[in-house]
Amino acid sequence: LxxxxxxxxxxxxxxxxxxxxxxxxxxxxxxxxxxxxQEHYDVIIINLPSPSTLQLNRFYTREFFQIADARLSSDGILAITCPGSLSYMGEELANLNACVYRTLHDVFPYIRAIPGETNLFLASPSAKISTAEPTLLAQRMQDRNLKGKY
Structure with missing residues (x-):
């Protein structure tokens, strides 16, 4: 539908x-x-609202992250978002983000958190994610003629 x-x-x-x-x-x-x-993916993007219901929070569990990890290629990246803040993050929101981060870290050894109005968590079984510098990523986007929102 x-x-x-x-x-x-x-x-x-x-x-x-x-x-x-x-x-x-x-x-x-x-x-x-x-x-x-049975496929393996380079990127898995979970583009869902925050885990505010049982229907949604099952995509933010250790078990789901383990399923995603099994489907990622060795250098693959799981991308997931949580509500963030451009200024002050209250205790409830901070706890939610910390919970998602810790749960991701139970499964993935390497995580990059990109803060903003919506926080983006990039998780990977590969250390390559931790060495990706913004200028290198911008150059790769330009080389591939990819356009971003900003």
Whole structure:
């Protein structure tokens, strides 16, 4: 239903993304898909709201992170977000981010946290993630003609 709505009310960007031959849409629960898949991925992006319900927080558990780790290539990266703050982070929000970070760290030895209005956590089984300098990443994006939001 959500994918149908994305097609029906899509922006030009969404239409472009969904028409890309590299994009495969699977009509199945994300956690179930990950546990059944035998593929290995360079990047797994979990683009969900904060873990505020049972339906959502099952994607922020040690067990799910272990499933994702099993699906990542040896240098792969899991990207997941949490609500952040550009200024002051209250205790509840800080505890949520700390909990997600610690849970990720139970599974992945290398984590990069990128703070902002939405905090981005990049987790990997590979140390290469900890050596990625912003200038190097920007150069790689430019070399591949990738455009970012900022």
């Amino acid at each position: 959500i994918i149908e709505a994305a097609h029906s009310f899509s922006t030009p960007l969404t239409e472009f993304e969904l028409s890309n031959p590299k994009v495969a849409v699977h009509y199945i629960d994300g956690r179930l898909f990950m546990s059944r898949s």
